[in-house]
Amino acid sequence: MKKESILVCGTGIAGLATALGLARAGFDAALLGPRSMQEAPSGDLYCPRVYAISGSSQAFLTRLGVWDMMDERRITRIDTMEVYGDASGAVTLHAWQAAEPALAWIVESSEMEKALQQALRVFGIPWHAQKFDRLEAGRVHTDEGAVLSADLLVGADGARSALRRAAGIAHHSRPYGDTGVVVHLAAQLPHQNIAVQWFTGDGILALLPMPDTSEGHQVSMVWSMPAAAAQALLDSPEAARRQRLEADLAAATGGRLGQLKVRSPMFGFPLFLEHSGMVAPGVALVGDAAHRVHPLAGQGLNLGLGDVQALLQVLAEKEAYRKAGDLRVLSRYRRARAEPVLAMRLATDGLHGLFAARSSPAVWARNLGMACVDRLPMAKRFLIGGAAGR
Template identity: 60%
Template sequence: LQQAVQVMGIEWHEDRFERLETRGLGVRVTTGQGRALDAVLLVGADGARSPVRLAAGIEHHYTPYGDMGVVAHLDIGLPHQNRACQWFTGDSVFALLPMPDTADGPQASLVWSMPEGRAREWQALDADAQQAFFAAHARAITGDRLGPLRLRTRPQGFPLTLERSAMVAPGVALVGDAAHRVHPLAGQGLNLGLGDVHDLLDVLRTREPQRALGDPRVLARYRRRRAEPVWAMSLVTDGLHRLFGASNAPTAWARNQGMRLVDNLPFLKRCLIRAAVGD
């Protein structure tokens, strides 16, 4: 991103957001180094704990899952063939995402959603104990489908939540995790954020000539445009989380039969993939 900004000749400030003032239909941002930056529109793309969202007073709803997403970079024993793999264990979701090979061999990114207490215990171990814990659990979960798995980096965790916001305020629009968060089990958080950017740009590009970029009526269109896809993905990911966390036999049986049905129907699988990427 920084390289692209430099190529396009866009001014880059190596600084931190400090506070926000609304000025007419625009805003003034004060940075940590005391600089004042005026803009007709501020786009908050500053993550789940968004200081921009807080400073703009944008309504925000937060529901914790009691789980933590633990991420790490892995060496894997067998080629991943550019496929992502995911295992549901009842109280956790174990996902391996393909990465480019290195001189050390095939690589993958780990996203392991697990109860928060267990995640913190794992993170508190020394490096050797972390490796031993991971190797034992990874083999039991994956059945060595990708061969032996080894941590290249220490596991880092973040609490998992379901979040939504009003997304806009005069002169301010939120995108990505600043605007909403969903459970990572379907890997759709990034796609939702890219959809935010696409729809925001489209709304701004097609606004009436007399309306400023930060006009509340223009930004309200962006909020309405994103309401349905964000709600739908939140409903799906939260439902899947509850479904795969269910332990009673009838629900587990129905869930597993449904997954087998999808796996055996390529047309249905392609439809689900197209829906996931917003095609």
């Protein structure tokens, strides 16, 4: 019997994982999207994008055979998470409290892409290094004039998905008015595999543990701050920018990791809350093409890898007489993702709203809430399960 063909549009981590999972499941999978031209950083250089990978995503990447292909020296376990409110509130979560091996793992985007690309080569998956341009009579036209067709198109082409638009899938977007500033820092004190987060009232600062370098201990910073403040920082000349950030970090962290020094280029990502209808006849969306959440919980890519797992499962379990692009099959995928995506949207948006509030009852309530959670083992186990993606 002829294998069903599936074309994955988009070659970020969600797209690469989808194509690999489909090929492993026996589908005739192909990729459409640009190839990354940059070599993965090595030695003391680290990719500017790092992700907190949950237990569920780690297990999935292990099943795909890519987790063990990554250099374990570049991966850092998070054993503990400390979260501070803007008054006296604080919560400390330990992986052992929920019998988890880790709360998450910090992994560079480039390491994951490299491992996924190696695995894709092993499976001989065709890769059209062009861009999706438009749909005409159910066929894909690329920006270089090629015409491709498949039983199912998977849109993994990121937040500005052209396939989502072409397929007419409903999409809602709300800007937070905040920018996530990311940079790697040299820290005076060891991080001890602890991720630390501060809700400061006008921003959310996270320091994530990274491997030591010849400059000493290392952490990766994600600081969600008002867009104007981020722009002023990113626009200032190099030396002034470093000096200002280092002074702001000293004030915000209270010396928790000793002196912090900038050790990499700095980037800013505007933050949005987005969701979509996820499917149309012959089309399914995964990853940022389907939804985006605030990065305060480090869950955007994990949510995308959850989509990929659900889509693979629905396709594996479909009736033999139904095509992969059948809307009845794809609706099962949409239903399977509705609750986890909504839950993550509400949790991240709710936390963002609670900590953005400036009125004194809200300040009192959020700090009291944190102090209570810190004393409740059940609540902690629940939060840790959420972080692990279970």
